[in-house]
Amino acid sequence: MSQPRLMQGNEACVEGALEAGLQFFAGYPITPSTEIAEMLADRLPRSGGFFIQMEDEIASMAAVIGASLAGMRAMTATSGPGFSLKQENLGYAAITETPCVVVNVQRVGPSTGMPTSPAQGDVMQSRWGTHGDHPVVVLSPSSVLETYMLTVKAFAIADELRVPVILLTDEITGHMRERVVLPDPGTLPRAQRPRAGQAPPDIPPMEHFGEGRRVMVTGLYRDSTGFWTESPEEADRLVRRLAGKVESRAEQLTMVERWHLDDAQVVVVAYGCVARSAQRAVHLARERGRRVGMLRLSCLWPFPGHEIEAVAKRADCILVPEMNLGQIVGEVERAACGRCRVIGYHRVDSELIRPEELLPVLEGV
Amino acid sequence: MRFLRREYLPHIWCVGCGHGIVLGAVTRAMERAGVDQDRTVVVSGIGCSSRAVGYMNMDALHTTHGRALAFATGVKLARPDLRVVVLAGDGDLAAIGGNHLIHAARRNIGITTVCFNNGIYGMTSGQYSPLTPAGYRTTTSPFGHLERDFDLCRLVQAAGATYVARSTAYHVHQTITYVTRALSHDGFSFVEVFSPCPTYFGRNNRMGEPVKMMQWLHDGTVQAGQAARMTPEELRGRVVIGEFHRTQEVPEYARSYRDMIARLAEGGDQRAQ
Numbered sequence: 001m002s003q004p005r006l007m008q009g010n011e012a013c014v015e016g017a018l019e020a021g022l023q024f025f026a027g028y029p030i031t032p033s034t035e036i037a038e039m040l041a042d043r044l045p046r047s048g049g050f051f052i053q054m055e056d057e058i059a060s061m062a063a064v065i066g067a068s069l070a071g072m073r074a075m076t077a078t079s080g081p082g083f084s085l086k087q088e089n090l091g092y093a094a095i096t097e098t099p100c101v102v103v104n105v106q107r108v109g110p111s112t113g114m115p116t117s118p119a120q121g122d123v124m125q126s127r128w129g130t131h132g133d134h135p136v137v138v139l140s141p142s143s144v145l146e147t148y149m150l151t152v153k154a155f156a157i158a159d160e161l162r163v164p165v166i167l168l169t170d171e172i173t174g175h176m177r178e179r180v181v182l183p184d185p186g187t188l189p190r191a192q193r194p195r196a197g198q199a200p201p202d203i204p205p206m207e208h209f210g211e212g213r214r215v216m217v218t219g220l221y222r223d224s225t226g227f228w229t230e231s232p233e234e235a236d237r238l239v240r241r242l243a244g245k246v247e248s249r250a251e252q253l254t255m256v257e258r259w260h261l262d263d264a265q266v267v268v269v270a271y272g273c274v275a276r277s278a279q280r281a282v283h284l285a286r287e288r289g290r291r292v293g294m295l296r297l298s299c300l301w302p303f304p305g306h307e308i309e310a311v312a313k314r315a316d317c318i319l320v321p322e323m324n325l326g327q328i329v330g331e332v333e334r335a336a337c338g339r340c341r342v343i344g345y346h347r348v349d350s351e352l353i354r355p356e357e358l359l360p361v362l363e364g365v
Numbered sequence: 366m367r368f369l370r371r372e373y374l375p376h377i378w379c380v381g382c383g384h385g386i387v388l389g390a391v392t393r394a395m396e397r398a399g400v401d402q403d404r405t406v407v408v409s410g411i412g413c414s415s416r417a418v419g420y421m422n423m424d425a426l427h428t429t430h431g432r433a434l435a436f437a438t439g440v441k442l443a444r445p446d447l448r449v450v451v452l453a454g455d456g457d458l459a460a461i462g463g464n465h466l467i468h469a470a471r472r473n474i475g476i477t478t479v480c481f482n483n484g485i486y487g488m489t490s491g492q493y494s495p496l497t498p499a500g501y502r503t504t505t506s507p508f509g510h511l512e513r514d515f516d517l518c519r520l521v522q523a524a525g526a527t528y529v530a531r532s533t534a535y536h537v538h539q540t541i542t543y544v545t546r547a548l549s550h551d552g553f554s555f556v557e558v559f560s561p562c563p564t565y566f567g568r569n570n571r572m573g574e575p576v577k578m579m580q581w582l583h584d585g586t587v588q589a590g591q592a593a594r595m596t597p598e599e600l601r602g603r604v605v606i607g608e609f610h611r612t613q614e615v616p617e618y619a620r621s622y623r624d625m626i627a628r629l630a631e632g633g634d635q636r637a638q
Contacts, residue, residue: 024443046629050442055468059435066439092429209424209440210447212403218427227373
């Protein structure tokens, strides 16, 4: 049984990555993600893995993809502006179906914004940041322990589905220290990359460099041989399969925490650091006899529309507090589809939304 | 021919383009260097020359514009036992990818880079590149190019490359020799090869038939040994070709990293306090 430890969110991410079998990390320094790089620079070579500080964020993403194609579990970590720089090669990972994990410890933006202050402004960037239609899986932890769990999960999803997976955390979750008891090593589910003969019909088997298969990897549209094609039929088939392999597994990817939903008239939908405040506000409102509940999202994309739909059918109102001007609230509205009122509560001043300010909002609606 | 995927030929390059000659020289050099095609990864970015990797019968990685060396760095670190070869154009390597080029050279990572230098962006139809010589006309320098071109060999040598040479598509045997040595080199090796682009560079500058551009490569170049005996006036407007730098005194990066892992595994090397 693991001992309780006082641990930071970024540190939990490192522990989770190593537990998941991380072998390669490439990064470029940017707060508030730097602890991840610093810890891995120390830990990885000790366990036979590779850490490299590249010349920029673009190169880091490129090196991660190169290492993954050569057979290693690979990851990079960054924050807001660095995440923007990674977008082109994130698209490359998506079209080439290269498993990898990208950690984005969100900070205030746009641009340099307010460095090392928290925000949740990259929700839509993580969905649509790279050009074109592409699959995406985005996980969002709310606690230090969950950062560990979701990091392990991120690698499993990346390997199983051959997709880049984004761990969308934030400055508060990343820097917060909590008492955690990690699961025993080897107890969390891991996944293997699909290999020849074992791959599902919609995911091609992964062939690594140096295995004598003479694979062709390209960011161009490709046919079934891997060679580039300009056939409209092949292009359509490829893009629909890439999007479909994630969308068709949306239900199994959904991760939510349901709290007091059975009788709730008002339901808070929250994620990341804000979910902690929201949970406290819901607790306080419950103490005052209000029928409120909460749905916490751990997987933002694919968006758990059916969960929202179920809530919207029973509640009068959904409240979505976010540290942005409204990114997930739009998705909630879309899923609620007029079945109940949807209200956003937004802060973009770098301050965490606090339970005491959320409570009157919760009671007022 | 065993290094080429014949089923995908003919290639996409224009009539008179030098890239086929350079690719031919690379494959002949691979033959001469005894390259194992099951243990070699060719990596490219985007552009005319970057399509070369698609024709090569080995693991091929055709990446995003300018990033070939960054991708290749990940491959080389993950699998230092594999030979990693980057085939890239001048715009790809020297403009958008310039930073990756100098840092790959600085690390002395064991990647062989062949720069197909046609002095222009061919795939986007003839804009000036960092290697377009001053005075030449391109679609984005219609009145004559005002900027000076990089001396890419001096740049990568100054950055730390440990094998540096320059040749042309005209000097095929010299190119094969340099690429062979680069492939056998332990560290970051760089060969720049001038390649004529009659379609855009030649046409914009009224240089005539592809054969005339070959003549231009012959007349406009001078061997390094000969250049050493020439005055700056005599050298003006001519490009020096030859082997400029070759040293095995700098440790190769991927191996240095493996050595560090081995030291740590033995417990003999603790973190600097």
